[in-house]
Structure formats: structure tokens, C-alpha cells
Amino acid sequence: MRYSGLKVIKEALTGHKGWTPAWRDPEPQPRYDIVIIGGGGHGLATAHYLASVYGEHRVAVIEKGWIGGGNVGRNTTIIRSNYLLDGNEPFYEFSLKLWEGLEQDLNYNAMVSQRGVMNLIHSDAQRDAFIRRGNAMILNGADAEYLDLGQVKKEYPFLNFDDARFPIKGGLAQRRGGTVRHDAVAWGYARAADSRGVDIIQNCEVTGFRIKDGKCLGVETSKGFIGAGRVGCAVAGNSSRLMAKAGMRLPIESHVLQAFVTEGLKPVLPGVITFGAGHFYVSQSDKGGLVFGGDIDGYNSYAQRGNLPVVEDVCESGMAIMPMIGRARLLRMWGGIMDMSMDGSPIIDRTHIEGLYFNGGWCYGGFKATPASGYAFAHMLARDEPHHTAAAYRFDRFRTGHMIDEKGMGNQPNLH
Amino acid sequence: MIINHPLLGPRDSAEFVYLGTADLMNRPDPDTATPEDWHDYAYLRDNPAGTHRELWFHDGGDRSILIVTRDTITHEISAVELALKTRAEA
Ligand SMILES: Cc1cc2nc3c(=O)[nH]c(=O)nc-3n(C[C@H](O)[C@H](O)[C@H](O)COP(=O)(O)OP(=O)(O)OC[C@H]3O[C@@H](n4cnc5c(N)ncnc54)[C@H](O)[C@@H]3O)c2cc1C
Numbered sequence: 001m002r003y004s005g006l007k008v009i010k011e012a013l014t015g016h017k018g019w020t021p022a023w024r025d026p027e028p029q030p031r032y033d034i035v036i037i038g039g040g041g042h043g044l045a046t047a048h049y050l051a052s053v054y055g056e057h058r059v060a061v062i063e064k065g066w067i068g069g070g071n072v073g074r075n076t077t078i079i080r081s082n083y084l085l086d087g088n089e090p091f092y093e094f095s096l097k098l099w100e101g102l103e104q105d106l107n108y109n110a111m112v113s114q115r116g117v118m119n120l121i122h123s124d125a126q127r128d129a130f131i132r133r134g135n136a137m138i139l140n141g142a143d144a145e146y147l148d149l150g151q152v153k154k155e156y157p158f159l160n161f162d163d164a165r166f167p168i169k170g171g172l173a174q175r176r177g178g179t180v181r182h183d184a185v186a187w188g189y190a191r192a193a194d195s196r197g198v199d200i201i202q203n204c205e206v207t208g209f210r211i212k213d214g215k216c217l218g219v220e221t222s223k224g225f226i227g228a229g230r231v232g233c234a235v236a237g238n239s240s241r242l243m244a245k246a247g248m249r250l251p252i253e254s255h256v257l258q259a260f261v262t263e264g265l266k267p268v269l270p271g272v273i274t275f276g277a278g279h280f281y282v283s284q285s286d287k288g289g290l291v292f293g294g295d296i297d298g299y300n301s302y303a304q305r306g307n308l309p310v311v312e313d314v315c316e317s318g319m320a321i322m323p324m325i326g327r328a329r330l331l332r333m334w335g336g337i338m339d340m341s342m343d344g345s346p347i348i349d350r351t352h353i354e355g356l357y358f359n360g361g362w363c364y365g366g367f368k369a370t371p372a373s374g375y376a377f378a379h380m381l382a383r384d385e386p387h388h389t390a391a392a393y394r395f396d397r398f399r400t401g402h403m404i405d406e407k408g409m410g411n412q413p414n415l416h
Numbered sequence: 417m418i419i420n421h422p423l424l425g426p427r428d429s430a431e432f433v434y435l436g437t438a439d440l441m442n443r444p445d446p447d448t449a450t451p452e453d454w455h456d457y458a459y460l461r462d463n464p465a466g467t468h469r470e471l472w473f474h475d476g477g478d479r480s481i482l483i484v485t486r487d488t489i490t491h492e493i494s495a496v497e498l499a500l501k502t503r504a505e506a
Contacts, residue, residue, distance in 0.1 A: 240463035249460040253436070254488070299434045300488045302465040307417055307491070309430035342459045398459040399451075411458050414434060 003107055022187060023194035028201050031227035032060045034381055035219055037206045037242065038235035039063025041072035041182075041367065042359055044189035044200075045374020046232060046381070048106070051196035053375070054382035059198045060228075061190075062221060064205035068186035071236050072367065074304075074336035076259050076293045078272050078281060079368040080117045080177035081142045084133045087392030087404035088345060089140040094389040095372030096142070096176060102371060108188030110180050111286060116271035117177030118147070118156070120321065121170040126276055130172040137174070147171040156273065160321055166277035168321070179272060179283050179291075185370060208245045209356065216246070216356040232357045232381050234373075237302070237337025239360035246353055250360070251342040251398050253413040255296045256335040257364045258306040260314065262328035264288030273321070280317035282325070290328055292318060296338060296364060298414040306335045338364050344416030345404035348376050348386065348393045357381055358395075363416055419484060420496050424477060431476035437461055438469035438483045441503060465489055471499060 001007075001020055011018050034050060036043045039061050050056040061067075079099055081092035098105075099112050121127045127146075134144035152171045153161065161168045190200055201223070208220040209231070218227035235242050237254045269284040282292035294314035297306045311333070318325045341347065341361030346369065348359050359377045362369060376387035386394070392404055398411075409415040417429040439462070444453040465488055472482045483502055485495040 238465075240461070241465050244462075249456070249462060251459040251461070253461050253463050254465075299429075299486075300437075300463065300468055300470065301491065302488045303491055307429070309428070399455050412436070414436075 003109075022191040023200055026199045026201065028060060028062075028204065028221070028223055028226050029199065031218070032199070033058040033229045034232065035059075035226055035228035035230075036061045036232045036234060037219065038070070038233065039067035039186070039190070039200060039202065040070040040234065040236055041185050041189070041370035042236070042362075042373045042377065043234040044186055044193060045370050046234060046359070046377040047193040047198045047200075048189045049375045049378035050382060051193055051198050052105075054378050056382055057197040059193075060226065061193070061198060061200045062204050062206055062219065062226070063200070063202045066202050067190050067200060068183045071336040071338070072186045072370070073183040074259065074334060075182055075367040076281065076283070076291050077179045077182045077367065078117065078177070078283065079180055080174050081368070082117065082119065082133065082137055082144065082172070082174050082177065083406060084136050085404055085406055088406065089136060089142065091372055091376070091389040091393075092368065093140055093142045094375070095369050098371030098375065099180065100176070102188070106188040106192045108184065108191060110184040110188050112178070112180045113286075114176050114178040115283070116173055116175045117274070118152070118171045118173045118271060119274045120152070120159070120168050120276045121172065122166045122168060122277045124169070127170055134172050143174060143176050145173045145175065147173050155270070158268075158322065158324055159273075160323055163320060166320060177272065179285075181286075182367060189374070206242065211246065211353055211356075215354040228355070230355045230357060230381050232359060232377060234359040234377065236339050236360065236362060236366065239339045239358070243358065246351070246356060248351060251347075251395075252361050253300055253340050254302055255298065255338045255340045255414060256301040256303060256306045257293065257296045257338050258310060258314070258333055258335045259291065259293045260333045261285070261289040261291050261331050262325075263331050265290065265328060268324070275317050275321045278313075278317040278320065280314060280321065282318065282322065289331060290325060296340070296414060302337055304335045304337060338362070340413035340416060342398060342411040342413060343403035343405040344407055344409065346373070346393050347395055348373065348380055348390045349395045350380065350384065351395070417491055417493065419472060419482065419493060421474065421477070421482065422496060422498050423480070427474070427477060429472070431474060432472040432482075433475045435471040435473055435481070438471055438499075440471060441499065467494075
């Protein structure tokens with residue numbers, strides 16, 4: 001069924017009886033050409049691009065819970081392409097371009113809102129660093145704009161400009177950045193993939209791999225064995241757990257990241273703001289809640305909840321740049337499990353096992369990557385070679401010294 | 417989380433800096449290690465869901481490094497040792 005304004009009006013006049021489920025609920029077939037593990041944003045996007053761009057139709061997505069129940073439905077929904085390094089920026093810019101055409105491609109309202117992302121600048125050194133970053137973005141075909149103090153004041157007059165410790169000196173803006181309704185991304189990709197024949201199998205956990213003579217023949221699941229020509233893993237925070245079943249150890253640690261939402265307010269915050277002197281980012285959802293977050297808790301965790309020290313730190317950072325946030329009451333907070341990699345950058349690659357492919361290590365920035373990650377992983381699964389925008393995201397970069405370490409932190413996952 | 421420091425008693429985990437798995441104490445022997453050993457040591461992690469032995473540095477305290485045994489699913493801490501003592505006894 002195609003969604004359109006006309007259809008909404010027709011249904012409104014006829015009692016909304018004509019809507020059908022957005023995707024089927026099939027039982028698994030004995031065998032697929034390609035099986036994708038993980039019905040998060042990345043797994044579902046991979047299925048969509050496999051079917052729509054690469055002509056693969058015998059594809060299944062296997063999800064242990066319900067689609068959208070993982071990080072894709074838990075994040076703070078910020079999209080941007082403001083990376084510095086050559087290994088990253090073309091990929092994230094490709095992703096932003098895919099976001100720009102996403103709703104037409106999927107025929108689904110994902111509420112892509114290019115309301116702009118602004119990184120605040122607090123010192124002269126930071127201004128130099130951000131201008132360098134802006135130039136790197138522009139060189140890679142993205143947009144970036146340096147704003148002086150007066151311009152920031154005009155757009156965000158309520159910020160704490162004259163703070164004694166972290167006065168605001170300017171900002172780096174990416175106007176094409178913004179937010180997207182996160183679970184609509186999962187649903188939109190699922191519906192589009194399903195309409196091209198992809199089976200989305202929920203409540204089915206992958207419990208192991210069938211590997212013979214170095215070749216992956218399929219997956220063992222709670223609904224029995226499912227044969228596959230190729231298997232792609234995209235399970236975010238559960239990457240190490242899943243790949244251990246194939247005997248692999250990954251350059252990844254799992255950490256919890258928390259997010260926070262206040263009660264609904266009238267429009268107060270036009271775009272996305274990030275603090276340059278601490279880790280804090282905030283936007284206002286279309287329902288009116290202020291959505292914000294900060295650092296990961298910093299220790300290995302598979303619990304989808306965090307602890308109080310980080311809650312305090314995040315709220316203090318919020319108060320430091322935007323004191324009016326103190327007037328809002330917190331409505332909800334939750335946690336999601338991040339696949340923190342050793343250099344802070346992701347992996348989209350084949351493994352040493354024939355027919356087994358891996359997508360992970362997204363840290364806390366994988367939502368914005370969803371379209372490009374799906375596209376590049378589909379390319380890898382269909383063609384057995386990396387997509388040109390994701391060519392640096394290989395396992396062997398830790399062996400060869402080609403780390404993509406945006407923050408220059410080294411192999412300390414909780415610092416990325 | 418409260419970490420029961422063997423010398424200082426119960427301390428808030430916020431006083432500590434988390435350093436990662438206690439496997440990092442088993443550094444390869446520089447005389448015999450291959451590049452592959454160093455790669456595995458520096459970059460690969462077990463990252464288990466469940467019991468995890470890990471290093472916490474008491475930055476805001478006595479600056480000792482503790483080996484904490486903690487469940488990564490429940491955050492429950494079952495044992496705390498001084499890393500120096502454990503290494504000396506090993
Ligand atoms: C609080 C928070 C805030 C964030 N904010 C941002 C942000 O503002 N911008 C941004 O770009 N990124 C952000 N992120 C990161 C982003 O959400 C993730 O990097 C991204 O969603 C991960 O990819 P995914 O959607 O495929 O993961 P998920 O949605 O987690 O999908 C993985 C799926 O695999 C399934 N699975 C696991 N094991 C198995 C198994 N054995 N068998 C079958 N299925 C299995 C899980 O149930 C899950 O549904 C944030 C994350 C969190 C938690």
C-alpha cells in the first residue's frame with residue numbers, strides 16, 4: 001500500500017478501516033541467499049538496499065526481540081556529517097545525502113528535520129580546531145559554517161555566553177544536520193524491505209552459526225536452523241556476544257549510554273546544540289520534550305540502564321550552557337548498549353570465515369550512519385567488496401596501523 | 417556503584433577511573449611476542465556478558481589499581497582485590 005496525503009484523507013473519511021499491517025509476520029523459510037542478524041536500523045537498512053539497489057530478494061532479517069527495540073529506538077536522533085578524518089567524512093556525508101532523500105525512497109514519513117546542528121566553541125584553540133574541521137567537511141562536499149559570537153547570540157540568545165569557566169566564543173554550524181524520528185526509521189526501512197519480499201522474522205534469536213570447513217552455512221536460531229549463502233551480523237552492542245559464537249574476538253567493548261527527555265514544552269530550541277567544553281547535546285523533539293545526553297557511563301555493561309554519576313554530569317553540563325533547562329522536569333531516562341570500538345570508528349567487513357560478514361563498532365554515533373551503513377553493508381554482502389565510502393572500515397586496520405581515531409584517544413574505548 | 421576497597425572500605429565508583437579488562441595485566445613478553453600477540457593484546461577483547469574481571473584506578477583516592485569482579489548484566493560486584501598484591505602473589 002502506498003501512503004499519501006490523499007490516502008490519509010480518504011481513510012479519515014471512512015473510519016480508518018483500510019489500513020493494513022506495514023510488514024508481514026512470516027515464518028522463516030529453510031534457506032535464504034542472505035540472512036541478516038539484527039533488526040535494528042542497520043540490519044533493516046541493509047535489507048532495504050539489498051532488495052532495492054542490489055537486486056537481492058531472497059533475504060531475511062532475524063531479530064531476537066521486536067524491530068526497533070534496540071539502539072535505533074533509544075538514541076537521541078541526531079544526524080550530521082561533521083567528521084574530520086578522510087576515512088570517515090565521505091561516508092557520513094553519503095549518509096546525510098541518503099537521509100535527505102530517505103522519505104521519498106521509502107514512501108514513509110521519518111520526520112527528517114534538517115534544523116541544523118551547532119557545536120559551540122569555548123576557546124581560541126577550539127576555534128582553530130573547529131575551523132579546520134569545517135574545512136575538512138567542505139573539502140568532502142559537506143556544508144559547514146563558522147559563526148562568530150554575535151551570530152550565535154542571534155540564533156540562540158538564551159545560552160550562557162558569559163560563563164566564568166566556559167564562555168561561549170562562537171560555533172561551527174552544519175545547517176543540513178538535524179534530527180530524525182528514530183523508530184520511524186526502523187519501521188520505514190522494514191516496510192520498504194518487506195514490500196520487496198524481504199522476510200522480517202521477529203522474536204527469533206540467533207544462537208549460533210553452522211560453520212563447516214571454514215565456511216558459514218547458516219544460523220542456528222530459536223526457530224531452528226536457517227540456511228544462508230551469506231550471513232551479515234549487525235547487532236550493535238551485542239556484537240562481541242554474537243561473534244564469540246563464531247569463535248571471534250572483536251576490537252570492541254560494550255558500554256552503556258544514557259538518554260534523557262523532559263516534559264513537553266513550547267518550542268524553545270530551534271536546532272541541535274552541543275557543548276564544546278564537556279560532553280552534552282540537546283534538541284527539542286516535535287512533541288516538545290528536550291532530548292539530551294552526554295558521556296557513556298564508562299565501564300563494560302550489557303545492562304540497558306546507567307548509574308547516577310553520569311546523570312549528574314550530564315545535567316551539570318546542561319546547566320552550564322543552557323541554564324533554562326533547570327526549569328524543565330525530567331520525564332524519562334534510559335540506556336542503550338554501545339559497541340565501542342578501539343579507535344571510535346566502525347567496521348564493515350568480511351570475516352576470516354567464508355560467507356560471514358560483520359557490521360559494528362558504531363559507538364554512540366551509529367544512528368546518523370544508518371542509511372550509509374545499510375548501503376555499504378548491502379554492497380559488501382552483494383559484491384563481496386567494500387563500498388567506496390566505507391573502504392577504511394576494515395578489521396585489519398588495527399594490524400596495519402590505519403586506525404581512524406577522530407579524537408586521538410588510542411585503544412581506550414571508553415574515551416572515544 | 418559502590419566498590420569495596422580492600423584498604424579504604426566502601427567507595428563511590430565515581431572516585432575511580434575505569435581502565436578495562438584485567439587481561440591487560442598479562443602483557444606479552446617483549447622478548448618473545450610476535451606482532452600478532454601485540455595486536456591481540458592491544459586491540460581484541462573478550463567483552464563478556466556476565467562475570468568480568470576489570471581494572472579500576474583509584475584516581476580520587478589512594479591511587480591504587482583494583483581488580484574488580486563485576487557482572488556486566490547486573491552491575492553487581494562480587495570481589496575486589498589490590499592489583500599489586502594479586503600480581504605479587506602470581
Ligand atoms: C542513548 C543513546 C543515544 C544515542 N544517540 C545517538 C545520536 O544522537 N546520533 C547517532 O548518530 N547515534 C546515536 N546513538 C547510537 C545509535 O543509536 C547506534 O549506533 C545504532 O542505532 C546502532 O545500530 P542499530 O540501529 O542497528 O542497533 P540496534 O537497534 O541495537 O539493533 C541491533 C539489533 O540486534 C538484535 N540482536 C542482538 N543479538 C541478536 C541475536 N543473537 N539474534 C538476533 N537478533 C539479535 C537486537 O535485539 C537489536 O534489535 C545513540 C545510542 C544510544 C543508546
